Amino acid sequence: MKDSEEAVSGYLAEHPYLSSAAGFSQQHTSVSLHSATTVVRAPEAVVRGRWSPSVNAFVGEELLLNHRRSSRDMGMNLGVSRYYAHDAVLSSAHSDLAERLDGAIALPERRRLKSALTSTVVARRSERAFSGKPATTEEMATVLWHGQGVSGSLPVGSPQDPDAAVPLRNAPSGGGLYPVRVAVIAQNVKGLNPGCYEYQPHSHTLFPVRPGPVALSDQLWAADVDLNGVSFALAYVYDLYVNSQKYGDSGLIFALIEVGAISQNIHLARTALGMIGCDQGGYDKQRLERLLHCDGTTRHVVHFTLLGHGEV
Ligand SMILES: Cc1cc2nc3c(=O)[nH]c(=O)nc-3n(C[C@H](O)[C@H](O)[C@H](O)COP(=O)(O)O)c2cc1C
Structure with missing residues (x-):
């Protein structure tokens, strides 16, 4: 602090990177006095909210x-x-009863993918140049089944119900509770009307949520993607109370881990099918929740993926 101006200039001349480091830290750590009272919550203001958490909490x-x-x-x-109690076990074993079959659309059987695991993992890349070539319902069914499909069961029989078994899916879930649902926004899928649907894993069906085309550009900020070329998008919806009654705050953390597992299965399946896709962090959470009839209190959109075909 006591160094002369000449000495400081000398240091800067000797170590030119110091100027850019100082510039960076000033630009990225300065927070306006007013940042707590404006609607714009820049990430650096939010991170620094720990200095005055009552007005600018960092959730x-x-x-x-x-x-x-x-x-x-x-x-x-x-x-x-509590979740080992008979009634809790039975409700897990009969989670298929929550699916609505009236009006549900049967999906084709998923394709059995033969690609080698290592080459599929290595080939998976986020790609954004969607060509507009439609996906087939078989491709969609294959992607959804790999992400969320039912493929096993865990016997949990009791004297009251000796045959009870919890259906198990292709992605893991804390306690087998499966709090994440996958919503489909179909835009350009052969044989499927544009609209919003929910994938029902037990019956391998789509339940219509909202008919009619959806302008994806209203739902997310994706400057580098031609959204008209996307075949379908997936929104991952977390139902807070499905697992928080058992796990408390850990329920949210488990759900985010589970979304990662589901979406990775989805990306590996689409890679093996020769499709392209990209996750999107820049979606408008509230708009999407309105679109998909999620209340934003107990049911939250927590992730979003675009899928389709690239140029051949
Ligand atoms: C949670 C999450 C959010 C993402 N959001 C975006 C996004 O908004 N826009 C985008 O172009 N890519 C997005 N991506 C893709 C990343 O940019 C990409 O995974 C990263 O650059 C690594 O490249 P790779 O997936 O091709 O290996 C996201 C990925 C994840 C996991």
């Missing part, structure tokens, strides 16, 4: 600070032990 940090599980915290053990 991610609050979640993690409150997520203090330790061996002395009995809440989790209590929640989990």
Whole structure:
């Protein structure tokens, strides 16, 4: 601090990177006095919200600070032990009853993909140059089944119901509760009317949620993607109470892990099918939730993926 101006100029001449480092830190850490009272919550203002959390809370940090599980915290053990009760086990075993079959659209059987795992994992890339070539319902069914399809069962029989079994899916889920649903926004799929649907894994069907085309450009900011070329988009919807009654705050963390597993299965399947796709973080959460009839309180859109075909 006591160095002369000449000495500082000398350091800067000797270490030119110092100027850009100082410029970067000024640009990326300066927060206006007014940032807490404007609608624009720039990431750096939010991260610095920890300085005045009452007006500018950083929700991610609050979640993690409150997520203090330790061996002395009995809440989790209590929640989990309740789920071994007969009625809780039976409701997991009969989760298929929540699916609505009246008006549901049967999907073709999924294709059995033969591509080698290593080459599929290596070939998966986010690609954004959608050509507008329509997807088939078989391709869509294959992608959805790999992400969320039912492929096994766990026997949980009790004297009251000896044959009870929990259906298991292709992506893991904490406690087999499956709190994430996949919504489909069909834009250009052969044999399927444009509109919003929900994938129902037990019956391998689509339940219509909202008929008619959806302008994807109203739902997300994706300057580098020609959204008209997309065949269909997927929104991953987390139903908070499906797993939080058992896991408390860990329910959200589990759900985000599960979304990652589902979407990776989806990307591997579309890669093996020769389709392209890209995840999108820049979706308008509230608009999408209105579109998909999610209340935004218990049911939240937590991720979004675009799928289709590239140029051949
Ligand atoms: C949660 C998440 C959000 C993403 N959001 C966007 C996005 O909004 N726009 C985009 O072009 N790519 C998005 N991507 C794709 C990443 O840019 C891409 O995965 C990354 O550049 C690595 O490239 P690769 O997927 O081809 O290996 C997202 C990926 C993830 C996992």
